[in-house]
Amino acid sequence: MYHVVAAIINQFKGELLVMKRIHLVAVFAAASLLVASCGSDDDNATSSVAPAGDTAAPAGDTAAPSDDTTAPSGDTAAPSDDTVALTAGGDITIHMVTHSDDGPFWSVVKRGAEQAAKDLGLTMVWAASNNDPTKQVQLVDAAVAEGASGIASSLPSPDQLVGPLQAAVAAGIPVITLNSGVNDYQDIGALTHVGQTEVIAGNGAGERFNAAGATKIFCGRQEESNVALEERCDGLAETFDGEVISEFVGRDTDQVAQEAAINAALSADPDIDGFMGTGPVIAMSGLRAVQALGLEATVGGFDITPELIDAIEAGDVAFTVDQQQYLQGYIPVLLLFLNITNQNTLGGGLPILTGPGFVTPENAAEVKALVAAGTR
């Protein structure tokens, strides 16, 4: 079979003579293809080699051939997956690679994924990068190298992560993005994205304020340059009937100054009768400012902390937007299992939203118990 490859290489002989290094790589690629095709016991080896040769030769850089060496090996791995599906879920290993810091938010995601693995009888590997993009890239590469059956990954920094995940897809591994990555999951070729879009969450909050009868809302942000927080306020403004003022009012690290700034903003404009905090801590600062001024304003928040739930239970805060991150752990594992075993896809190519869920005085007591149990 070597002469087939050699003939194709000869077509580009002039180029290869000039670039000797590439010649060597191409030969190496061709040789490894040969080994791969010889390893398989059916006779479509020539068909698998020919396209590989096509792509290996004209590509002027070294990366392309090495990619191609993994691609056919993925092809050969695919039939073996089919055989697994026919037997049991026990051999399926799903890697969940996230930028988790193992804080209260991500520990709930982790519990969701663990529960799904237990329910489905498969193995889930939890790989957390603690917000380090370089480490997360390594973890994705490691998952591919270990032959993961499926990868669920968050996408906090698309620039670094899109490439490795595309490689995983190219290697035939089904990928689902979760939590962050709604703008990039289609580029990767992921099955779907499981998470909450900030605009939709803000929309939901706007409806709540409409129901509460507010007419003008101050939307306070706790970080000055975080796009996600601005989108929450923008989403709020989309559905809310009245006016929305969106401003940065001081970081969570200095709650005294944060509360004072909110206090000043609310007292400067007596028309404001609603306060939205784009986080749980700033929501509490807003509540304190409202109480200090003796206002009758509706207060809403984002995400969950014990003190915020207590305030909701007491009726001081009207609601908080909950992105139900337990689902962001559970659902990707479930969907990957169904895809691997039954070739199912869900969502029709659109993202699957886990939020906005709402914690209100009506369900605060139940949610509080679930938070204690670690699933909310």
Added chain:
Amino acid sequence: VATTDVNKVSAGMKSTAATGDERLAYLGVFQRLFIRPEIGAAIGAVAIWIFFWAVAAKFGTAGGTSSILDVAATLGIMAVAVSMLMIGGEFDLSSGSNTGAMGILTILLVKETGDLGGAGLSLWIAIPISFIVAMGIGYFNGTMVERTRLPSFIVTLGTFFVLKGAKLGFSKLVVDQIQVGRIDEGDGYEFWRKIFAAEWGRNEHQLAGRDVIYTIGMLGGLALLVLAIYELHFLRRAERSLANAATFGVGVLATVVGNIVLHTTDNMGGNWLGGAVVAIGVLVSLYGLGRWRYEPLGHVGSAKMTPAVLQRIGLAAVSLVLAIVVANAFDSDSTDSLFFPFTEQGLRAVLFVAFVVLTISLLMMAANRARATSPMAKFVVSTLNAAVIAFLAFFIRSQAGAVKFRSELLGVMLVVAVLVLAWALCGMMFAERSGPDRQAERVASRVIPIGLLAIVIGLTVKLLFTTDNEIAAGLAPAKFSMRIVWFIAFAAVATWVLGRTRFGSWTFAVGGNKEAARQVGVPAGRTKTQLFMIVSGAAWLVGMLLAFRLNTIQAGTGDGLEFEYIIAAVVGGTLLTGGYGTAIGGAIGALIMAMSFQGIPSARWNTDWRFVFLGAILLLAVIANRSIRTRAEAARRAESGLPPDPVAVAAIAEVEP
């Protein structure tokens, strides 16, 4: 009392001072004031307060003030401690993180929840334990800096990361959250809450005679300060007549009556009458005081103006016209937003105030130039200045809609106009003193604290109590907490320690030149370690104040705030290089920052811009502090007959070409 010897003594002192040590040279009252490190910040604080008071409706009310003081308290306690450490020549980057760490530690010690469980201690034990830990952190920082001789910047950066990590790690370990809450579940909470977070609800406390106490306190305090300035500025006379003292008394009485009229009426006729009585009263009292106590000036010279003076007067006139044009060009009822960051009202106010300040400053400069010609020339220019201020007072009254401009500002500006006039009059009538006078110093050093105390009492009473009228008008609630008391007490004690104790002198010495200090017997290492422990102790105090205020502390609380403390200290006049500064300056710096945090949203500007504001204040403060300091140094050298410091001369030449 040996008043007759004073002139002789002062003359003698002067001759020795002229030839001797520059530190013994005589400084005039204003030079002495301007040599204070915190003077730039104090002037800045007043200017910023007036600025926001003018542009923001809610700024300067009791509620707004309580909010400013609340922010200033936690920031200011740290800024005062950090100022002390910076004077001692070191930094503590762990100070911000330490505040949250102490709060979290205390709460964790009283908690019983979580898999591992907190210690479940009573607050009676937990609070002392966290204080001991804080002292340990300060001791560690200081000892590490001393032993390793590494820059404190690096050592405390390490401590910062350790504390930041420990806060996160222990929070998650014990309660599986990045925040720790419910200090109110601890034993003894009610007692400690009173210590750290008790609140005074202004709306619940009425005092019928509040405004009387306020007015007497403010006027009495101001009068005492004026007296002190006169004592320090003018040459005292040997023989005194009772008739002049009586004139003084009558003038004071007229001023008080005039003010009562001014404050109880809000119509044009009443204001005119009150203003006139106040003006006459102030002039008569100051004239009586001067005739009673000070040596008359014989020769007053002619009112002939030099071209430089006339040029400044001309520019002032142009500026005044522009101010009036600006006030009329904008619609005074408009609430439109023009372009960032101004509403039409805001732009009008800013431009108007800028032109007014320019007009008055130009006239003051003209007066200063005229002083070189003759006392008479200076008097003429100053009288013109007083007339312009009085005119502007009534002009603003006729233009502005808000009550605060109509009555409060009118009264203040008229008093200023009268004081300017009186000062000019006295400058023409009485001789200035040019040498030290111990008895005058003694009078001033007794009168100034009483005067300041009277002003503080007046303001405090006004802030803490309401009246029937205010309640009827439906005032917004305002609460003053124990945090403010802690802040004031801490700043006062720190100022005393730095200024009056041996430890304070050592602090300046080790910050100025550590090796030199060590060689003259100052325990440099111990002093620096103690300074680190003071900062850490302040962080503990702030941690307690936060824990009892918020009930829940975030793991990130305080991280990164160490730079705000350093900014506050620098704005307050403390040098980054050490050896120079005051504790009270840090407190004033914290007040400035708190005012900007409060004033920008109050003025309905986008709060994103507060960083720009903060940066501009920092730069302006540093430049102003530097120029004031070099100028004061140069003045001191000139008086003492030493050759001028070439560095200072070059610096002044840079500032005013």
